[in-house]
Amino acid sequence: MTEAGKPVGTFPAQGDGWLRVMVRFGGLFLIALGAFGLVLLVFGKNPIKAYVDIFANTLGSAYGFSEVLVKMIPLTLAAVAVALPARIWLINVGGEGQFHIGALFAAWGALNFGSLPAWVLIPWISFLGFLGGGLWALISGFLRARGWVSETISTLLLNYVAILLLSFFVFGPWKDPESANYPQSAPFADAAVLPSFFGTRVHMGLFYSLAALVLFPLILSRTRWGLEMRAIGANAEAARRNGISIGRYIMVLMFIGGGLAGLAGMAEVSAIHGQLRPSLSPGYGYIGFLISWMAMGNAVGMMAAAFLLAIITAGGDILQMTLRIPGSVVNILMAIILFVILARKGGAR
């Protein structure tokens, strides 16, 4: 693919009101739940009980609900990280890698500037997290803008590099000598931990995620850049002839998208883990991709989809406890959801 910005799907379909998005997405979700029920039956488990358990333990208590919110923070950020470049047909599958590099950059800041007060340190590590994820995505953006490598391939492959890179640091130079040989960094200074609210694990990252969800549609509909992005999405050839630099948009949107995923990584490593570890994410980057496609890039839809997928993510642990099946079984459910969404239209093509 050498031509920049060629339409490759029907993702940011025009004229999709949020109501239609919700209806479509609700229907798909039910299909997926049904299919996953069959999988549970094969395991010899009662699917109804499984679903009741999941919903009761997440929405049935204040604590369960707060944990859903905690998961929604990285998920919504990772979703906007996909939805923004998707406006000009870029397929960013690299949320997971950008998340990890964001966490890595933030950890560097937290470990080296721990003596700074929180009101300096938190903006500083937020910036670093954004920068890390952004630069990581910019590699793919640059390669795509030059027409060298498809961003779909390069973002996907860079995920593995990013995760291994993070492992290198926690197994090597940044390993905490006091941590009984666990691969993890020293704990962050208190000033580098994002504040949490009301005794739950819901943390300040919530504001980042809300800001992303609100600003994303506003920028698209109100600003000059939003108009130019929609123009590229609508007809890249005409956009080029009207003097819009498509290469620049590819790089900038990949950078910002990656930055948002990096911000999610920063929030997660700082607020939830408080130190750098090799397994920071149960696949937030990939689930974010799923959310973005479920909602077809619609902000309200992304919030709703993130809510449901946060429940499912949390549901893995619940199923492990109540039904004694591996928690990763929910990955099957997410895979089924991805399938029904991809099969949505044009299946024969």
Place this chain on the structure above:
Amino acid sequence: MVKDSRMNSSPFLSLRGISKSFRAVKANDQVDLDVYRGEVHALLGENGAGKSTLMKVLYGFYHADFGEVRLDAKTVHIRSPHDARRLRIGMVFQDFVQVPALTVAENIALFLPDLPAVLDKLDILKRIGEISRRYSLAVDPRATVRQLSVGERQKVEILKLLLADAQILILDEPTRSLALHEIEGLFQVFANLRRDGYAVVFITHKLKEVLTCADRITVMRRGKVTGTLAGLEATESRLVSLMFGEDVREPSRIERAQVPDGGQPILELRGVHTPGEGGAVGLKDIHLAVLPGEIVGVAGVSGNGQRELGDVVLGLERCSKGKKYIRGQEATHWSVAHARADGIAFIPEDPLGMAAFPWLTVQENMAMADTRRYSRKKGFSMDWAAVCTDLNQSLQRLGFTLPSLFVPLATLSGGNVQRMILAREMAHNPKLIIAFYPTRGLDVRSALAARELLIASRDGGAGVLLVSEDLGELFAMSDRLVVVFRGRIVKACPPQETNPNEVGHLMTGSGE
């Protein structure tokens, strides 16, 4: 194989009253065509004359709105290319349908209707060998298609059809990207096929080829057949007048109010070359200047470098050699945005594909010409009121009306899209206007308004580069005329010093 080599008295294939419209455009209007066994039949006409559409109807790609197809005097219904192949009609497209990684034999085998589950490679090789010897279609069947030249790939396509037992072969502009000796080879193949009673129909707009190899020639113009001649009675001038119509003869000139006093050219190309990758025509050594207050007409059959010329001026295509100057400044490496900001308006050949954004509203489309002009607060908001005012003013000047400015552009008709693009591009008094077929798709009154506006811009000191196939329009409007053929300027002179007949010949590569 067809044994009967004598031409029957009744036609093998006849099309009767074929009509096909795309939205409001009549691509084919009551077309009749007869094809006999053992004849090479040329379908001649300008681009957009409806030749390809007609052949695609015959091949089942499109469905005719009216009309019927008869094969051996029996009415047949061709609903898909599959039906056509079953009726032994085969077509070679401009862009070949081949798998580059497979060998010639494998590509051919894929196409055969009687392909068995287990391939008998030797048998296929034998059949390819026989046929390629008989019709001088020499290709190494073991070579992968990727290694082949365009001419060889075309032979593979013809072999495919012959092995699949087609009796009517349709070729869509088969000579378009062939070298001279390859063209001669192709015509030899045609002659061999004729000898064995095949019917060959080929589409072209090159007169010379038609006169060398066609037994009969059908000329189309604006969706209609303007005449069918036997190859022997055809002459270049008869064909030119059938192709371009009678109105070419007496163009009514609109004389310029005053002759500009020379001055600095608005646009100057000095020895410009473009690479011409992937089958595209590269520009070769283009020297061209557009003075203020001048309309330079570019005549040529489309695909001879006009698009590249426009793209070079706009800054979309890089010059591999040569320099570009805009109002005296070297502009060879200007970006499109820079050129547009410097007052270059661009009306492309395909407005919906190259200038417009179908799913944005009319108003948003207007803003796209210059998003900076209409953005406020450093880009954080857009001044839609100003956009509408400018658009309405420009529409008013042109005397156009649009149904609404707040609907997606895609809901407008083709003519209205063209009106919108014209209004957008002319809104801010451009200094240089690159106009491709600016009146295509417009009704008579709107076309007149568009022409008047171009002329008014010229009289106001703008330079206009007018690209068209419509010789009447070119002769009526141009102050200077250049003719392009295969990426070169083959003639440049004021229109008074030439005539449509000569230009027609030059456009089709049959001059001198």
